[in-house]
Amino acid sequence: MRTAWIIASGTELILGQSRDTNSAWIAAQLAAAGVRCARMCVVGDDLAALRDVLSTAAAAADVVVLTGGLGPTDDDLTRQALADVSGDALVCDEASLAQIRAFFEARGRQMPEQNVVQALRPSRGEALPNPVGTAPGIVMPLGRATCFALPGVPIEMREMFAAGVAPRLRGAQEGPVLLSRRLNSYGLTEADVGQRLHDLMRRGRNPEVGTTAEMSIIGVRINALAETVEAAERMLNEAEAAVRQRLGGAVFGTGDDTLAHALCRRLWERGETVAVAESCTGGLIGKLITDVPGSSRCFVGGVVAYANSVKEEWLDVPRELIQRHGAVSEPVAEIMSRQVRERMNATYGLSATGIAGPQSDSSGKPVGLVYLGLATADGAAARTIRLGDSPREMVRTRAAQAALGLLLRRLEPL
Numbered sequence: 012m013r014t015a016w017i018i019a020s021g022t023e024l025i026l027g028q029s030r031d032t033n034s035a036w037i038a039a040q041l042a043a044a045g046v047r048c049a050r051m052c053v054v055g056d057d058l059a060a061l062r063d064v065l066s067t068a069a070a071a072a073d074v075v076v077l078t079g080g081l082g083p084t085d086d087d088l089t090r091q092a093l094a095d096v097s098g099d100a101l102v103c104d105e106a107s108l109a110q111i112r113a114f115f116e117a118r119g120r121q122m123p124e125q126n127v128v129q130a131l132r133p134s135r136g137e138a139l140p141n142p143v144g145t146a147p148g149i150v151m152p153l154g155r156a157t158c159f160a161l162p163g164v165p166i167e168m169r170e171m172f173a174a175g176v177a178p179r180l181r182g183a184q185e186g187p188v189l190l191s192r193r194l195n196s197y198g199l200t201e202a203d204v205g206q207r208l209h210d211l212m213r214r215g216r217n218p219e220v221g222t223t224a225e226m227s228i229i230g231v232r233i234n235a236l237a238e239t240v241e242a243a244e245r246m247l248n249e250a251e252a253a254v255r256q257r258l259g260g261a262v263f264g265t266g267d268d269t270l271a272h273a274l275c276r277r278l279w280e281r282g283e284t285v286a287v288a289e290s291c292t293g294g295l296i297g298k299l300i301t302d303v304p305g306s307s308r309c310f311v312g313g314v315v316a317y318a319n320s321v322k323e324e325w326l327d328v329p330r331e332l333i334q335r336h337g338a339v340s341e342p343v344a345e346i347m348s349r350q351v352r353e354r355m356n357a358t359y360g361l362s363a364t365g366i367a368g369p370q371s372d373s374s375g376k377p378v379g380l381v382y383l384g385l386a387t388a389d390g391a392a393a394r395t396i397r398l399g400d401s402p403r404e405m406v407r408t409r410a411a412q413a414a415l416g417l418l419l420r421r422l423e424p425l
Contacts, residue, residue: 012187014049015041016068016156020079020089021163022055033078033168040172042189043240044180046074056080061092069096069154074180079163081146083125089160090131090149097153099133107138107147114145139175143167148175187236190243194231194254195268196261197416198425204229207257211250218250226405227412228270231258260425270415271299271306277422278309278358285418286355287313288326288347290338291365291381295411311357316347326350337374339364341382341393348384349391359421360386361414362393368403381410383417 017037023029031053038048049072054060061080068075080089094101108130115122132138132149139148139159144167149160159176161168196204201224205212208231211220218235231254235246255262263273278285287296297313300306314325319338322328328346336342344362352360365381366372379398384391396413398406 012189013046013073014071015046015074015076016072017041017048017051018064018068018075018077019051019053019163020056020061020077021053022057022086024053024079025055032165033163036165036169037076037078037172039191040177041074041076041180042191042234044177045188046180047189056086056088058088058092058095061088062095065092065096065153065158069156069158072156075153075156075158076176077158077160078168081129081148081160081162083123083129083145087128090128090133093136093149093151093153093158093160094133097133097135097151099135099151101131102134103127104130104132104138104147107132107140110140110147111145139171141167141171142174143170150175150179187238188240188243189234189236190240190247191235192233192247192251193266194233194251194258194262195264195266196229196231196258197227197263197270197412198420199229199258199261201229204231204258204261208254211253218246220250220254226408227416229261231262260423263419263423269299269302270412270419271303274415274419274422275300275303275306275309277419279305281422283358284309284311285359285361286311286351286357287414288351288360288362288384289313289315290317290322290347290363291367292363292407292411292414293317295407296361296363296414299411299415311355314351322347326354337372337376339366339372339374339376339380339382341395344382344384344393345386345391346384348386348393352386352391358387359418360384360391361418362386363410363414365406365410367406367410368400379406381406381413383410383414385417385421387421 017034019031019034024031034051052064054064080087112122129146136149136151141147146162148171161171218233221232223230233250235243237243289296294315300310316322323330326347327350344364347362348360362384366376366378368378371377378400381396382393384393398409
């Protein structure tokens with residue numbers, strides 16, 4: 012099986028100012044084309060360091076994929092590093108230059124002179140068109156490898172990979188392929204999932220099955236190694252069927268599906284809607300739902316009732332109720348969900364009120380204590396979740412996820 016190195020370029024990655032989300036995505040695409048990633052590297056905007064890692068990668072791998080460093084500024088060094096390592100001169104690719112000019116003209120702007128540098132490529136390189144940006148990519152021989160230089164902007168990189176990289180790799184495919192699939196589950200612990208799938212997760216098994224946990228979502232990944240894509244697909248389908256049979260309704264989606272995606276699908280199917288009233292989550296529940304394209308078909312709206320005065324004036328939460336039980340309480344969560352449902356004429360009302368931290372409230376209620384409300388045509392009820400003394404953002408995110416999960420499990424019980 013051919014091997015690859017993936018190199019992410021950018022000082023912002025080295026300093027932790029940005030996350031490298033490209034490399035994992037590229038590795039999965041390479042595997043589907045019969046190329047196994049052998050190493051991932053991150054290097055800053057340093058010409059000598061970039062030359063060194065490119066030289067090493069070109070001698071060790073069959074394929075090198077480099078992202079970043081193709082912009083128009085002085086710290087974009089990928090073109091020069093490729094030229095230095097290959098010994099090629101940089102030349103202007105006239106077709107790329109015309110495409111860059113057209114990009115600006117279509118937006119009613121004149122191309123800055125500095126962008127001319129983006130049309131440069133090593134003389135033995137070939138430009139890869141960029142359909143959504145100004146930075147063309149480059150493909151060229153480098154040592155024993157074929158090197159692909161792609162933009163660092165994720166949407167530009169993915170478009171270019173699909174159009175200019177994947178077809179070349181599949182055309183040269185030799186030997187086995189590795190295909191992957193991910194199922195997402197909610198409502199079971201990782202230990203529960205592991206127990207139900209224990210024999211499928213046996214070390215050395217093909218397909219390989221493993222789990223990952225993040226913010227209460229348990230992902231089940233399946234990797235199938237076979238001589239052909241068709242055979243690997245069959246193995247994935249059989250393994251997926253076995254996982255779904257054992258986990259039942261806990262599986263809510265595949266790939267990049269989120270709880271919000273699953274919830275929206277269920278609401279669409281039923282022709283129903285939801286409205287939200289949020290305190291500690293500060294609008295995050297509504298944000299997660301509206302991240303889903305088409306969510307306007309099921310999401311009516313929401314109220315961020317952070318202050319008690321907003322709870323009282325906008326959601327008609329009685330002041331005496333807050334004084335008796337506190338704003339963070341089951342009765343308040345219950346009436347918040349009921350009022351937002353009625354006021355927005357939605358099928359369901361969801362609410363969240365809690366202590367996100369970093370300190371407990373004046374009554375001594377601990378960080379991580381959250382109350383969720385769910386209102387339906389049959390009435391409203393609240394439930395308590397305890398998320399522990401976790402960082403503020405973790406409490407907010409897990410509370411928002413739990414709210415989505417609460418309604419999802421109402422619509423589709425385990």
